[in-house]
Amino acid sequence: MNILLLHNPTAGDDRPSERELVELLRDARHDVSRVATDDPQLAHRMVEKVDLLLIAGGDGTVATVLEKVEGGSAPIGILPLGTANNLARTFGIEGDIEELIEGLADGELAPVDFGIADGPWGRTRFFESAGFGALAEGLGPVNAARVPSAEKIPSGRRALRETFGRMEPALLQVTIDGERQDERLLMLELARVDTLGPRLCLAPGATPGDGTIHVVTLAPEAREDMLRWLEDPDGQAEAPVRVRRARQVEVAWVDTASHLDDNFFERPEQPCRMKASIELAAVRILRPARRTGGSKR
Incomplete structure (x- = not known):
């Protein structure tokens, strides 16, 4: 395949460098050109005639690239080099980077929807979630602190436990498919994937190709249940949230982080x-074929 590699050189620790990724791709008999995701020419390069736009980075990098994708673009591939990798995991893309590269040639394409948000920031796409309350309040400082990759998930989870423990509920006006409700909530997330933030499964079953927004809410009376769940969020219990599909x-709000x-x-x-809506089948994602016999190298 003719591949354009879109690489974030700052994603993840102890991960393959751009040079190593190019070598692995060429060893797998792909033709490779490359561009950094912070290159001013990124959008221009993405319209080149290639077989695959291959993103190497974490959730933020994937979202940055998808925001710039034009209709009718080449399919998108992902090499997850971040920490949580919520988007790649939802697409079923996880595991050894070398094995993922080996599986590109025999991968399958799947349509993926985009979330569209019209608000004070203008009109933009979102890919993981748009939210109000605890996740925005608690994770904003963690994101701004640029903690080391190995500390992002535990730091994010600690920050959320502290935030859920102290914050007052927000009064939000929420209209779901035309039905308006005024709700006092600790958290509202309009999720496009099942795991959010520091790898928390808050919207089980949500996939970017299901054509819906998963409306995840936490009421004040569930505060203590959430604090207990956050002690072991990777266990068998589901998060104590309400999930509706739309x-x-x-959403109308004031004096609430988002x-x-x-x-x-x-x-x-x-x-x-x-206003949040869905752009159906906006792009195609390539899911690498899974190798059962381990690496060929």
Whole structure:
């Protein structure tokens, strides 16, 4: 295949370098060109005629690239080099990088929807979640601190336990497929994938190709249940949240922190509104074939 490698050189610790990735791809008999994800020419390079746009990085890198994808682009591949890798994991892309590269040639394509958010920031896409309350309040400082990759998940989980323990609920006006409700909530997340933030499974079964927004809420009366769940979020118990599915969601808020994927916004002093919807089958994701016999190298 003719592949354009879009590489974030800062993603993950002790991961393959751009040079090593190019070598692995060429060893797998692919033609490779490359561009850094912080290159000013990134969007221009992404419209080149190639067989695959291959993103090497974590959730933030994947979202940055997908935001720039034009309709009718080449399929998208992912080499997960981040910490949580929520997006890649939801697509079923995880495991050894070399084995993922070996599986590209025999991979299968799957349609993926985009979340669309119209709000104070304008019109933009989101890929993991758009949210209000605890996740935005707790994870914003962790994201800004740029902690080492190995510490991101435990640091994020500690920050959320502290945030859920102290924060007051927000009064949010939530309209789900035309039905309006005023809700007092500790958390509202409009999820596109099943695991959010520091690898927390808050929307079981959510996939980017299911055509819906998973509306995840936590009411004040579930605060203690959430704090207990966060002691072992990787265990068998499901998160004590309510999940509803929708095609369109509108949210009105004030004085509440919010986020779009890894972009965090402070509490606004004036009332704000956002409308979230779905752009169906916006791109195609390539899922590498799984190798059963281990690495060929």
